[in-house]
Amino acid sequence: MEHDLDCLTIAELEKLATQRMDRQTRDYYNEGADSGTTVRENESAYQKYRLRPRVLRNVSKVDSSVNVFGTRCSVPFGVAPAAMQKLAHEEGELATAHACQEKGVVMGLSSFSTTALEDVRAASGNTPNVLQLYLFEDREQSRKLIERAKKVGYSAVVLTVDTPLLGRRNLEIRNQFRLPGHLRAANFDLDNDGRGSRSSRSERSDTAFSKDHSAAAKSTAANYREGRRVLPTGPVTFHTHGPNPTLEWDECIPWLKAQASPMQVWVKGIMTAEDAALAVGHHVDGIIVSNHGGRQLDGTLATLDALPEIVAAVNHRIPVHIDGGIRHGTDIFKALALGADFCWIGRPMLWGLAYKGQAGVELCLRLLTDEFQLCMGLAGVARVADIGPQFLYRVKASEFLSRL
Ligand SMILES: Cc1cc2nc3c(=O)[nH]c(=O)nc-3n(C[C@H](O)[C@H](O)[C@H](O)COP(=O)(O)O)c2cc1C
């Protein structure tokens, strides 16, 4: 196997990518909400656990494959939905899709992608895709997206539920983040049938992100305080349309299930046993333990720390996935040992994309795959199903803190 000698770890990938991104992109991708406590905690939570390797267990064949979304995938992790990937590389989501297809890795696509969902699906071949959804107050916009995803063969829709309001991202505000004029939120620039019109696309130019973040946030907040509900108008942007504080379990999940069938319906952004139980009670197909990579509510538990109570509450009734802070193959092993069925990788994939486009995403996936398979072998585990809590030792708080 050929190594990229400049980049042998995700930490090195982060550094290399950071040098290549302009300030606005780097800050948007890397920052967390408020003081960034949760972004850091997501990562450091993995250091609370050490591995307990077993020996003499014949690991001549290590099988890291798992079933997910009805397909056998070679690794128990996928690429998390992340918005606006053309900020990182001109090929954006298509580069990610090609890399995932090449490596047989599931790709989650953000509703706020800079490539149309149909084009991503076409680039993914037989590798499954899931479409991340924000349920807009203008529900018709969401319905159209769901129809389009169904038509082109997405396996699931994943409803993000941790965005009733937009988290406060200070660098985004300071930089007056907006999408550059040559890019657009491609899923909302198309005709209903998903074919789109090139002329209307170019006429729309940068309008999709031209609303200032703080102005949108201020008017939304004022409306809530005064008890006014005003549907956002104008082009769909994540600042204006993404947050939706009106959603409730009993209304939105049955609606989504009815629209999305036969696609699976997942919920992303579960952080408590109570909400996990509600998700099971509302018959979703699976949940993702996530705090949005620390970009929404700062000060939440790390996702790894939230995982055990959620796994216990779900009690094998539906699959439990996790994201947030995964930066090494051993982190994936630890999450599975604590009961996750599958992991999703956010920023490291974006760093790969910024570093070298498709080749960079492939590099990211290869590093994590190699590290995970090596961890399995060295820990004495030949099958993913055999990974369990017996392979972990939780360090004492004092030992953990002294290393931070
Ligand atoms: C730049 C960026 C954009 C994101 N966009 C979305 C999005 O559109 N929808 C969504 O549900 N999550 C989004 N996420 C959150 C990821 O899906 C995922 O939860 C998070 O990145 C996982 O944490 P990690 O970056 O530490 O791996 C985004 C994350 C980043 C870093």
Ligand SMILES: CCCCCCC(=O)C(=O)O
């Ligand atoms: C309601 C929030 C929409 C944000 C869309 C992009 C995103 O998820 C992010 O974290 O940034």
